[in-house]
Amino acid sequence: MSNAITEIETYGVERIPDADRTARPLDLFRVAFGGANTFATCVLGAFPILFGLSFWQGLAATVLGLVVGSLILAPLSLFGPLNGTNNAVSSSAHLGVHGRVVGSFLSLLTAIAFFSISVWSSGDALVGGAHRFVGLPDDDVSYAVAYGIFAVLVLVVCVYGFRFMLFVNKIAVAAASLLFVLGVFAFAGDFDPSYPGTLAPGDPLFWPSFIGAALIVLSNPVSFGAFLGDWSRYIPADTPRRRVMAAAFCSQIATILPFFFGLATASIIAEKASQYVDPAAPNYVGGLLAVSPGWYFVPVCLIALIGGMSTGTTSLYGTGLDFSSVFTRFSRVQATLFIGTLSVVFIFVGRFAANLTQSISTFATLIITCTAPWMVIMMLGYVTRRGWYDPEALQVFNRRQRGGRYWFAHGWNARGLVAWLVSAGLALTFVNLPGQFVGPLGHLANEADISLPVGLGAAAVLYLVLLALFPEPRAVYGPQGPRLVRAADTPVPPIVDAVTAPTAEPATW
Numbered sequence: 090m091s092n093a094i095t096e097i098e099t100y101g102v103e104r105i106p107d108a109d110r111t112a113r114p115l116d117l118f119r120v121a122f123g124g125a126n127t128f129a130t131c132v133l134g135a136f137p138i139l140f141g142l143s144f145w146q147g148l149a150a151t152v153l154g155l156v157v158g159s160l161i162l163a164p165l166s167l168f169g170p171l172n173g174t175n176n177a178v179s180s181s182a183h184l185g186v187h188g189r190v191v192g193s194f195l196s197l198l199t200a201i202a203f204f205s206i207s208v209w210s211s212g213d214a215l216v217g218g219a220h221r222f223v224g225l226p227d228d229d230v231s232y233a234v235a236y237g238i239f240a241v242l243v244l245v246v247c248v249y250g251f252r253f254m255l256f257v258n259k260i261a262v263a264a265a266s267l268l269f270v271l272g273v274f275a276f277a278g279d280f281d282p283s284y285p286g287t288l289a290p291g292d293p294l295f296w297p298s299f300i301g302a303a304l305i306v307l308s309n310p311v312s313f314g315a316f317l318g319d320w321s322r323y324i325p326a327d328t329p330r331r332r333v334m335a336a337a338f339c340s341q342i343a344t345i346l347p348f349f350f351g352l353a354t355a356s357i358i359a360e361k362a363s364q365y366v367d368p369a370a371p372n373y374v375g376g377l378l379a380v381s382p383g384w385y386f387v388p389v390c391l392i393a394l395i396g397g398m399s400t401g402t403t404s405l406y407g408t409g410l411d412f413s414s415v416f417t418r419f420s421r422v423q424a425t426l427f428i429g430t431l432s433v434v435f436i437f438v439g440r441f442a443a444n445l446t447q448s449i450s451t452f453a454t455l456i457i458t459c460t461a462p463w464m465v466i467m468m469l470g471y472v473t474r475r476g477w478y479d480p481e482a483l484q485v486f487n488r489r490q491r492g493g494r495y496w497f498a499h500g501w502n503a504r505g506l507v508a509w510l511v512s513a514g515l516a517l518t519f520v521n522l523p524g525q526f527v528g529p530l531g532h533l534a535n536e537a538d539i540s541l542p543v544g545l546g547a548a549a550v551l552y553l554v555l556l557a558l559f560p561e562p563r564a565v566y567g568p569q570g571p572r573l574v575r576a577a578d579t580p581v582p583p584i585v586d587a588v589t590a591p592t593a594e595p596a597t598w
Contacts, residue, residue, distance in 0.1 A: 098250025101413045101421040102487055104173035104480050105322050112323035114336035116255055117166065120320045121313060121340035123258030124403030126265045126347055127396030128210045128374065129203070134351025135358075135373045136305045139366055140298040143286035144356045150299050151348050154306030159341040161461075161545070162310040162317070164468045166337035169321030170328055172480050176318030176467065177411055178487070182478055182565065183470035184509070186486040186493070187500030191509060193411040195460050196315035200408035201428075202453035203312065204243070204401050205436050210374060211397030212236045215390050217378045222386040229441060236436055239394075243401035244429040247409060248422055251323060254402045261399035268388045268395075269350045275385040276357055284356040297537035301521075304541050306348065308457045310341040311541070314464040319407040330476075354380070405429055451525040458520060458540045462512035462548035466505050469552055473574050477567030485584060492582035494565045504559055508552035516544030 100109075137147025168179040177192035184191055212235035219225035246253050288295050317337060324333060351373070358376035359366045365376025381389060409425025419427065439445035482493035486500070495502070521531035521538040531538070553574070560577040563570070570576060 096252075097248060097422060098252065099421070100250075101424075102174050102178045102410060103484060106173075107325065110170075110173065110323050110325045112251075112255070112321075114324065114328065114332045117317075117321050117324065117333065118336040118340045118343075119258045119262050120255060120403060121317070121337060122343045123261040123265075123399040124313070125309060125341065125344045125400070126262060126269075127207060127400045128214055128347075128393060129207050129396070129400060130309060130344055130347040131351030131354070131377075132210060132373045133305055133309055134348035135355035135366070135371070137298075137302040137352060138284075138286070138355035138359050139368050139371055140302050141286050141288040141292075141294070142298055142302060143288075144282050144284040144352065146286065146299060147302060147352050147356075148349070150302040151306050151352060152345070154303035155310070155342060155345060155348065157303075158307035158310030159338045161307075161464065162314055162341060163334040163338040164471065165314045165464055166317045166321050166333050167330055167471065167476070168467070169318035170324040170326050170330075170333055171476065172318075172478055172483055173322050173326065174318065174480070174483065175322060175407070175410055176315055178483055179318060179478065180463070180467060180505075181483045181486065181495045182474065183466055183502060184505040185497045185500050185502035186483075186495050188497075188502055188506050189486065190415055191506070192315055192463060193415045195456065195463060196407055196411045197415075197428075199312060199315060199453065199456045199460060200404040200411075201432050201435065202449055202456060204404040204408070204432050205439060205449050206453065207397050207400035207404065208236050208239045208243075208436050209440060211393040211400075212239055214374045214378075214393035215397075217374060218386045218390040218393065221378055222383070222390070233437065233441070236440065237433075239397045239401060240429075240433045240436060242398060243405055244426070244433070246398070246402045247406045247425050247429065250421070251320070251406070254406055257402055258399050261395045265392055265395045265399070266346060268392045269346050271388055272350055272354070272385070275382055275388075276354060276380075279357045279361065279380065280353055281356070281360070284360065287359075294536070297535050300534075300537045300539070304538060307541060308454065309344065311461050311464065312453070312457050313341070314460055314467075315411075316403065316407040319410050320403075405432065408432070448525075451522055454522060455517065455520065455526065458516045458544055459513040461541050462509050462516065462544045465512075465545055465548040466508055466552050469549060470505070473556065473572050474566055475569050475572050477569065479567075482584065490584050490586055493584040494562070494581055496582055497561075502561075504555040504561065505552065508548055508555055512544050512547035512551055515547050516540045519543045 137150050168176050172179045177189055180192040181189040215235050216231045220227040225231055246257055354377055357380050362376050362379040365372045408428045412428050413419045413421045413424035479494050482495050485493045518528040518530040519540040520528040556574040560575050562579040562581050563576040564581045566576055
């Protein structure tokens with residue numbers, strides 16, 4: 090494939106040929122950082138203030154959540170270079186060639202949710218800034234035009250593919266970062282790092298608020314887990330793994346910039362325009378515009394435009410790729426156009442007809458809660474397999490074949506599937522989003538939302554227990570054998586075309 094950004098990418102989820110894998114870990118950094126260096130991340134950065142924390146307490150919660158989330162995310166970057174495909178396809182090794190649809194649908198739903206959030210938040214900021222700066226009417230027509238411009242631009246970039254998306258993010262990383270830094274001069278006179286928050290010393294809600302703020306920050310890196318393979322599959326397989334992981338880790342650590350911007354400006358809004366940080370109806374973008382000096386309205390609009398493009402492209406690109414991996418009759422371009430069109434319709438209906446802006450944020454949180462256990466299973470699977478995979482056996486589903494190392498029982502690996510289902514279901518019961526969604530066990534931790542650590546811990550324990558009780562076939566572990574677990578001398582069926590496959594097959598559950 091040509092490296093020209095104007096040539097439409099034709100590869101779907103098949104293994105990228107070595108000759109075309111010319112990306113570098115720095116490119117992975119640019120795409121992953123660019124997708125998070127946006128207003129949507131600033132909104133997350135404002136949550137510690139919404140929860141009543143002081144500025145310094147909020148900064149501590151932000152750093153804690155960001156470091157832990159980045160450490161969880163980083164290993165998910167290894168599957169792309171190793172197998173030359175996206176993470177959903179790589180999950181065939183642990184969930185089965187049919188069970189890998191779990192990863193595809195998790196990433197599909199996450200992408201649609203974050204694409205919608207990015208278009209809405211960026212469109213609102215663009216219209217609000219233009220209203221204050223040039224008097225653009227603040228009505229539904231203006232918002233519809235803004236949303237439409239974002240959506241079409243994002244769809245065009247995604248149709249062209251990875252190279253064009255990388256080009257956009259190269260610009261977005263530098264431009265958005267510069268505009269955020271410019272905010273230092275815009276708000277330096279109003280910023281007070283001694284902002285005390287609204288929680289009194291010794292308040293029993295302090296720790297639930299601190300933990301809740303840290304987990305919200307942690308959820309941002311975790312949300313990229315299903316997508317990293319979409320971008321890292323163009324990195325050569327012989328690239329040192331530590332460099333690939335470092336790129337993924339640093340891409341999220343770098344988001345301290347928009348997180349800090351959101352935290353600092355939220356503390357200013359709480360002092361000068363407190364009605365915008367009412368926990369019952371927060372409006373960070375409106376509050377930002379209310380406290381911004383007039384000259385900063387243009388940078389706000391530019392951040393909205395650049396951020397909407399970078400977040401939207403990273404979300405929608407993965408959406409089309411995953412849809413084409415499940416419905417293999419669609420090419421990547423066809424799947425991107427189909428899902429992109431549906432997403433645009435959802436954005437307009439959800440914003441103007443059904444008022445789903447609050448609901449989609451809740452939905453995104455619940456999807457991330459379910460994605461975290463899937464990530465743990467992938468990471469532990471990588472460790473027990475010693476990083477060894479059979480790229481050809483991973484492509485059985487896409488080629489409409491049967492059998493191979495990852496066939497297990499009729500294409501399903503109950504070990505990984507049961508571990509994911511139970512841990513994700515348990516995590517959902519601990520969700521505590523007041524006024525939005527509270528699980529049956531959401532009140533157990535003194536009103537703190539501990540769904541993510543519960544899901545992560547449960548998946549780790551349950552998956553290893555199932556691997557110990559029901560050993561996987563020795564063939565899935567490669568020449569060096571398993572690590573930490575034992576293997577069974579169970580035969581695996583050969584890879585055959587589905588039309589010629591025998592009616593009976595050995596089950597390896």
